[in-house]
Amino acid sequence: MNIQTLLEKADTVIKDEKLKEMFKKCFLSTIETSMKVEGDKTYIITGDINAMWLRDSSCQVNHYLDYINDDEDLRLKIKGLIKAQIDYVLLDPYANAFLNTEDTIREYHDTTIMKPYVWERKYEVDSLCYPIKLAYQYYRQCNDASIFDQTYLHFINVFLDTIETEQYHSQKSSYTFERDMAKKWNLRKTETLQNHGHGFDTRYTGMTWSAFRPSDDACALNYNIPGNMFCSVVLGYLEQIVDEIYHDQYLKERIIDLKFQIDYGIELFGTYLHPKYGKIYAYETDGYGNHVLMDDANVPSLLSIPYLEYTDIDDEIYQNTRKFILSKDNPYYYQGKLAKGIGSPHTWKEYVWPIALTMQALTSNDPDEINELISMIVNNTGNTGYCHESFDVNDDSKYTREWFCWANSLFAELIIKTCLK
Template sequence: MSYPSVHRLMAQMQRQLQDRPQLAETFANCFPNTLDTTVQLLDDGTTFVFTGDIPAMWLRDSSAQVSPYVPLAAHDTELRRLISGLIRRQAMYLAIDPYANAFNAQPDGRGHVDDRPGQGPWVWERKFELDSLCYPVWLLSRYWDATHDRAVFTPEVVGMLRTVLDVMTAEQRHDTSAYRFERPDPHLPSDTLPDGGRGMPVAYTGMVWSGFRPSDDACTYGYLIPANMFAVVVLGHLANLARSVLDDGALAARAEALRAEIEHGIQTHGVVEHPTHGRMYAYETDGLGRHLLMDDANVPSLLSIPYLGYRPADDPTYLNTRRFILSADNPFYFAGASAAGVGSPHTPGGLIWPIALAMQGLTATDRREQDALLDALVSTTAGTQYMHEGFHPDDPAHYTRPWFAWANSLFAEFVLHWAGASAEDRPSA
């Protein structure tokens, strides 16, 4: 399918980047990658967007993969069909299993079939990740802001908003939740939850418990701070949609109350005093006094706080946190001959993730830092001119996942952000 607004923007960007041919080529490859390789428009009017070299659709990845196209949907009927269809597909999946993170295109039982308890045939993987509830609401809100397309608010999509609230509320008190997850003989300990699949004990904080991070690795402590920050943001979006579109004051009030409880929990239990960096956010906590100080490449991350809309880029606590993240004090910050940046325990061996480099650029306020990050991204593709999951900072030819559409989309989003900042007007359709 042809997307006219995408082709027009690509042509404009090629003209704007003509003095940076390597950047222009990499952008031209990465920007349409999701559309060209991972989108299936289905007969029921929904859209299946798989992640790349894994044939399943993650609620998180699919939302992030189409993110650069959302502003263009206002003037592109075909993009509206794609994105609204994806939103409806996400609503369908959350109605099937709101605790699952990844789904099949058909109920064919593919995926991690040995996980306990057993999962339905639509589910590829049933790791409960708080961000999997956040991303569909984030996408819906952005799509509405871009298009004002009321047709997207089907009964199923409205039901999705209620489901998100129900599950978040339930997981504020995980000790009473029925959710369990175990993977027999996991490849890594982070692929399963301890204590019979319940996870380590937590105290009530007002925050929402998450079994797994957006890396699909198990949380060490159950309250993942950046995911709860994302929840605060999207609950604000949900409340706004409930009032302004659905005329449902009760739904809005419920979202606002939950939002306030989570925010209080973050500020009460998620802030620490670091001996070097001062007042900063922890990555995880259990509400019992333990904190995990790190950041992970996958979004939501602490680095992505301004991108998510939780705090501005000049917020003092964020700036302290950012200095920690981009230093050797973060155990997953790696530096080598070719690049320096944030990686993830999901890819052992000290690999840097292009997603983290792009997010560092999207949240940077220094033009020189952005320029250096663009140079690092385009020079570490091992000649492929595509982003990868992770690469070794001393040898970019050592990389994981050659086909990872989320990374390509986020890189393209960073380039668009950078190009808009350098011109009087951002290129438009």
């Protein structure tokens, strides 16, 4: 099936006109507004910020992958995105967002090693993982192994070196980050790292350290549990790639061992015995027995654990965690007249994120819950017919990010799964 056939199917199958039009707009948002092909590379901006995030760009095209076998132009664009992502990571594995030119003036000055083409150097373990997920899914979909060349093999080793170094951040890592404007903005807790840019002390756990969350906010404790879960999953993808393409037994065993260490760390240090909910996953920990109990809308999140394929929906610890994070006991769960769901310290209080509402539906087996969430999203766009970053639970005309393609793409993915499969 190609994109045109899918959209024609939507015209026939989806009876609600408002939902149908929103689906079509959201589905096409990235391909119509955010893609720029430059030679054999594809550059995809996040929307109203003219830069390419590794995380966002991967998520922005995820809902297109099912159609690349019947659309050569689309396949080549996504292949070009994979190539661009790999080149960017090789430029700086600690950067999370990039430019397609070295001449752009940045909004702010950061005290860290800033190379040309780097827009932002907030080290987030998930940002390093997303290009692997995209390449793996692309390969499984169209069986094009040409992306796995010697450059990609070099990328694998850089990825592993970085993840392993950050298992011992305090002892081995040279990465630091300080945002000079954070003090003036009164955002020292979220926009910069404490301890002169090093972050707080952590103890070895087997997990890998992250400076920032998927929201681009600084970690409170630097072992982010959903980020490490995602890392474990993509290490499983890498194991398959190395086994099938590169036939390197030493590299394969290195990957297996690293995955084991991270999984063991999550099991030993990443859970918390809650007096109300039982055993749950923490959002962050430091290895010293301290935990951050919350969830954030951005993916990877605790809510997204089955979507990431770390565990399944019926897993007992996940279900306990889900009950916790979808309650007022999660400090970033909000409920108002129009909506209820998970927000983020990245945005204002009482603002929920369509990404979180969509992810809640994607990780539910309850048709009533799914339909309620779809309705909640469709009816709270501020009359734009697009998803935004976040909106006020009592007034959807108050929202952040007019143009936020990741949210649009994820919503389209949900509608394909629930209405068009």
